Amino acid sequence: MALRPIGNALPTTPDRPKKHPKIAVAAATLKQQQTPAVNDENLVPPPPSGDATIDYVSSENLIPISDPEAKIQSLIEDLDSKNWIKVCEALNDVRRFALYHSAVLFPILGKIMLVVTKTMKNPRSALCKTSIMAASDVFNAFGDKLLDPSTSDAFDGLVLQLLLKASQDKRFVCEEAERALVSMVASMTPLPLLKKLKGCVSHTNLRIRAKAAVSLSNCVSKMGVEEMEEFGMGEMIEVAADLVNDRLPEARDAARSVATTVYEALTKDAEVEQKMEVWQSFCQSKLQPIHALSILKIVKA
Incomplete structure (x- = not known):
């Protein structure tokens, strides 16, 4: 028959080892550092970003100072x-x-x-x-x-x-x-801006390169023949050749646009039957054979 405890006596348990006072203080300090303090600030939700309160005013609606x-x-x-x-x-x-x-x-x-x-x-x-x-x-x-x-x-x-x-x-x-x-x-x-943009189309970041190519293409499309000649049509077609096989479609499209613009300016005064001959001669004189072939395909297409 099992014996029950008498009165207020509790079942005996093995004695626990006593913590050294210094160890106990260190443990308490560590616990306090790891537990974030709870106060009113912790209970307040973070304020909204506030972006929605900003009105983006169009240029037409701005007024003088x-x-x-x-x-x-x-x-x-x-x-x-x-x-x-x-x-x-x-x-x-x-x-x-x-x-x-x-x-x-x-x-x-x-x-x-x-x-x-x-x-x-x-x-x-x-x-x-x-x-x-x-x-x-x-x-x-x-x-x-x-x-x-x-x-x-x-x-x-x-x-x-x-x-x-x-x-x-x-x-x-x-x-x-x-x-x-x-x-x-x-x-x-266009001409001075084109000189600025030329450096950007060789940027190591392919996305920056693509956006720069789009701006460069838009710039070239505004140029007359004299401006293009001043910049150098050969230099323009070299830029197009560098971009025509780029990884991003935007850059490739921009290259095709530049090549087409140069072709139209270069063959403007040539007879219809001579246009392709003039264009082929120009590309082969300015580009390596593999690059010349890529550019020639653009206009033929």
Whole structure:
């Protein structure tokens, strides 16, 4: 028969080894470090991104600045603010300056483009898109002035960043960047811009290379025969030959467009029956045989 405990007596259990005081303190400290503190802040849900509160104002709806001379003094500081909403407002001020007060903005335009390029790298979509819209208005307002020695380097960085944004997967940012690149080509003289874009079509990033090829093709399509000859038709066809077998369809399509434009300019005054002979002679004189064959197939097709 089993014996039951009498009164308040408890069943005996084996003695547990006592922890050394120092070990116990260390264990308690470690546990405290690993356990996040629970307070009111932990219970508050994170604030929304706020992108939905930003209105993307079209260029047509922007208004002049009441006192541009005073506003320009704080513009760069506002663009560098830690408050992203204030930066968006400053970017819209850049757009207003470009559209209505370009003479006031031009002396600091190089600095402005550097800041716009930096803002374009921000992961917050509202900032990124607004900075791209600012780039479009700067292109439309200043055109060839952006190639001035004081702004040329800043322009190069801005264009490269736009090409990168145009090649990314976030659709509304990508589309805005593509529109900015179209504005760039439309607002500038083709020949000097083509010289800038030529370096981008050999970029190691295939997506940047493809977007640069599209802009280069659009640029070539605006050129007259004299401009093409000044740049060098042979150099143009070499660019097309480098891109015609590229990995991305955009680059290949751009190469075919450039080759067709060069063909039309080169054979413009030739008799119909002589056009292909002139074209074949030109390609074979400028390109290696395998590349010449690829370009000749484009026009024959």
